[in-house]
Amino acid sequence: MRHLLSTRDLGREGAIRLLDVAEDMADTQQREVKKLPTLRGKTVVNLFFEDSTRTRISFEAAAKRLSADVINFSAKGSSVSKGESLKDTAQTLQAMGADAVVIRHPASGAPQTLATSGWIDAGILNAGDGTHEHPTQALLDAFTIRKRVHGDASRGRGLDGLSVTIVGDILHSRVARSNVWLLTTLGATVTLVAPPTLVPVDTRLWPVTVGYDLDEAITAGPDVVMMLRIQAERMHDAFFPNTREYARRWGLGDGRLARLEPTTIVMHPGPMNRGLEISAAAADSPMSTVREQVTNGVSVRMAALYLLLSGDREN
């Protein structure tokens, strides 16, 4: 794997391979000594142009458990905030000999620009770009679903026959986009539920069903309900009237939680707004995978770094 930029261009075989490697990584994390020598001598740079402590420490843990050297480059308070361009930053990292760059950037497409610009030879791993993609989040979500459904028999499997309903701010969500492509590639059926203002105007080319009614979606009996974080500021741009109305119509409250089959998987990429898009009872119920998602995130990111940095670096 040369780069990991999106799930859009990840094939089924490649995705399952990555999830299987993540299973191997997860197994190693059950041992007393979690650290592997695999990436000794490799340098991984976490290049974060947006604050995201969770994602950064997850990548940092993943790289360190593979014995890579990790450099955290936070754009805040650095030369970047003084007007240094992405190009100059990339060339600096190139000059320092980075083998992989994990990039989080507010501009959609910035990782792709980095990968195709010729500024830097390192493998590029997209840790979230604007409202475009967040491929490792989708991979950890897929991993989590597969593990819950298939347990120890997960290896080699996709998500065939499963129905996943993603609820919330689809328009601004890179998590939703990456999940739409990955989950459908793996054989799941995806339904999006959101206020019409928070769905892109044209989703005809997306392999999904779009609905506006969460109760209807719950009646359909999905295998997985994935709640997305809603930013309260959106109400200032008139995407919805206020948070109370949002919670009533699109929140996973206790009433809706009770109507779900007990086997339903309730997911949230975090950080959660308890009481807004998800109730405390839903977040803490045994159906919830919120903490598993965090754990699996490290395994999936270990797998991504491993595939990026070991073996053939084919184009």
Add this chain to the structure above:
Amino acid sequence: MSTTTYLISGAALPDGSRTDILLKDGLIAELGTGLSAAGAERIDANGLVALPGLVDLHTHLREPGYEQSETVLSGTRAAAAGGFTAVFAMANTSPVADTAGVVEQVLSLGEQSGYATVQPIGAVTVGLGGERLAELGAMAASRARVRVFSDDGSCVWDPVLMRRALEYVKSFDGVIAQHAQEPRLTVGAQMNEGAVSGELGLTGWPAVAEESIIARDVLLAEHVGSRLHICHVSTAGSVDVLRWAKARGIRVTAEVTPHHLLLDEELVRSFDARYKVNPPLRRREDVLALREALADGTIDIVATDHAPHPVESKDCEWDAAANGMVGLESALSVVHASVVETDQLGWADVARVLSSAPAAIGRISSHGQGIVAGASAQVTLYDPNASRDFSTADLAGQGVNSPYIGRTLPGRVLATFHNGAATVLDGMLRPSDEVGAASQKAAHV
């Protein structure tokens, strides 16, 4: 003093007929076959199309103020390389061309360059601020004789201000060239809003933001009986509004850029900032509707919106990149590829949409007269059978932000004559000192 006399032999006119063309003393002196070459430099134009010098109603020359992007000299060199003999210089310079002083300065810089006639456009509002009318009358009465006014880059959004501007310029036969973009609907817009923007997660620029302003403004123009021009029309819906307005007899004209005739939004998937432009590249359906509208006259002209930028403004992530593409050097080839090769326009139509019609809209008399005896000697010789792998070597201005680099384009401009003096010969720009000197001489005839 007179410039060199040229005898262009065996050229095909836009209507297909073949003729020799004698350029003398800044005029097309004679047309016919077997003209005498005595004392004239002979140019073999067998197999070439002779077009009237091209006129661009929408060029950003960047000077004064943004000389790191382009100067009047470098921009007019790009124009000449593309077969243009006149360009209308947009007002979004620094200082903004909103006074007689600035438009006269731009005019003078054009006269010194000599590569093309530079006709300044005046700003509609002071500083392009959209709040107070600029001194439109002073600019019209200045030596620059401004007739086209535009806040291009910004929309004249305030409907009252737009109405007043339309009314005011009637006193000197002016026209308001509107950059149709509803500002609130396009806050932070990065690309056309539709299937691709949704997928890429780029903030959308909806077609309705253009169409709603055009609809408002054609109705305003009808109400006050004024001339309105719409810059860079980019959507199928805009074409429908314009078609309706023209059928109603409203005095509206419209332009389309070469890039909107050829390229579509799928290119944005590369996140290559060379494809970032305002208005954005649209859907393939829009491209096809624009071609049809140009062919049936709903859209009157092609104008380049030549927008040079320094390298660093494009060598970055998409959101941070500047909008705009250079277009003068490639315009004729792109029109050739998009509407001539598809048999929607013939060369006579090309002469109309790239020369006579823009000259008429902009009210300049020394251009767009066609290739007829007695007309000003503005002539472009074009080889329609050539083909080239477009590269930076084909660019003559300072900007290299061309979306065509790496593409194969048909045709090539082999010669351009501006006021009877060669600015391009054998496909090469003539040196600046020669062109400048010829221009000075012509000015003192």
